Amino acid sequence: MQIVTVSGFKGGTGKTTLATLLSVAATLEGCKTAGLDLDNNTRNYGSILTRRRAAGLASPDHVAMVEFEDEAAAPVRHPRWLDSMVRMARQEGYELLVIDTGSGTTEDRYRAHVIADVVLTPLNESPSDLHGLFAAPGTPQAAKVNYRELVESARFERQSAGLPAQRWHVCRNRVSHLPTRLGKIVERRVDQLVTEVGLEAVWCVRDRVVHRSIALDGRTVLDAPLGAPLTMSELAGRSEARSLLGMLARASVREPMKLAA
Numbered sequence: 001m002q003i004v005t006v007s008g009f010k011g012g013t014g015k016t017t018l019a020t021l022l023s024v025a026a027t028l029e030g031c032k033t034a035g036l037d038l039d040n041n042t043r044n045y046g047s048i049l050t051r052r053r054a055a056g057l058a059s060p061d062h063v064a065m066v067e068f069e070d071e072a073a074a075p076v077r078h079p080r081w082l083d084s085m086v087r088m089a090r091q092e093g094y095e096l097l098v099i100d101t102g103s104g105t106t107e108d109r110y111r112a113h114v115i116a117d118v119v120l121t122p123l124n125e126s127p128s129d130l131h132g133l134f135a136a137p138g139t140p141q142a143a144k145v146n147y148r149e150l151v152e153s154a155r156f157e158r159q160s161a162g163l164p165a166q167r168w169h170v171c172r173n174r175v176s177h178l179p180t181r182l183g184k185i186v187e188r189r190v191d192q193l194v195t196e197v198g199l200e201a202v203w204c205v206r207d208r209v210v211h212r213s214i215a216l217d218g219r220t221v222l223d224a225p226l227g228a229p230l231t232m233s234e235l236a237g238r239s240e241a242r243s244l245l246g247m248l249a250r251a252s253v254r255e256p257m258k259l260a261a
């Protein structure tokens with residue numbers, strides 16, 4: 001089973017959109033897929049998957065976290081609950097687990113990076129997304145919590161635990177249709193980062209109404225169109241969504257992960 005954790009430094013960059021497109025694309029290709037929503041503030045991913053299922057659309061299985069009305073009375077979760085969940089998903093025969101995360105710095109979010117075979121980080125055509133992700137600590141642009149350091153530290157932990165190397169994919173999301181000076185600057189900077197921080201691949205998803213409308217009812221560009229035939233933009237959006245599957249195909253054959261009890 002491969003684990004893809006969709007995460008990044010900033011909010012609103014497209015994590016949930018990409019988690020949905022990737023997991024739906026994999027499901028439609030016949031891959032037994034589960035989705036886990038770690039964003040307790042919005043629960044957008046879980047809600048999208050639930051609505052897809054209700055509408056009879058092919059959907060990854062949604063792993064819901066048990067909720068308690070009175071949080072204070074809820075039993076304390078085992079710190080490695082995520083590892084146990086992964087083990088169960090493997091036993092159930094899942095081939096792919098997609099984890100959508102929020103933007104905070106929770107212990108669960110960090111653990112989701114340690115266990116990921118692939119980290120997928122969307123960023124928009126905005127320099128502030130780059131600063132938050134990649135500015136060197138100590139520079140004026142550097143964020144208090146540097147996401148690059150978080151990934152490096154998770155990678156170090158994986159290495160210490162004898163787990164296989166992790167792949168880090170960046171997706172330039174919401175790319176504008178007309179070339180802009182800013183877009184070129186961001187593209188060039190991301191290309192530099194490929195060697196600087198060891199990014200394995202850079203994907204590109206354009207700003208499209210059809211991607212934005214996922215939150216409406218969970219329907220993606222990959223689903224059968226309602227009524228009218230697909231527009232050119234929708235056809236292109238389909239191929240973008242399918243191309244995200246390439247990050248799974250790149251996986252090398254790996255030893256099963258050794259997870260803590």
Ligand SMILES: Nc1ncnc2c1ncn2[C@@H]1O[C@H](COP(=O)(O)OP(=O)(O)OP(=O)(O)O)[C@@H](O)[C@H]1O
Binds near residue numbers: 010012173
């Ligand atoms: N490729 C795209 N084309 C058009 N709109 C997009 C695209 N990607 C994301 N959006 C829109 O951008 C907004 C933020 O996207 P999304 O909710 O996926 O981001 P997020 O990183 O999950 O946000 P959060 O940090 O709040 O969880 C949403 O309105 C979404 O519909």
Ligand SMILES: [Mg+2]
Binds near residue numbers: 015017039045100101
């Ligand atoms: Mg989200």
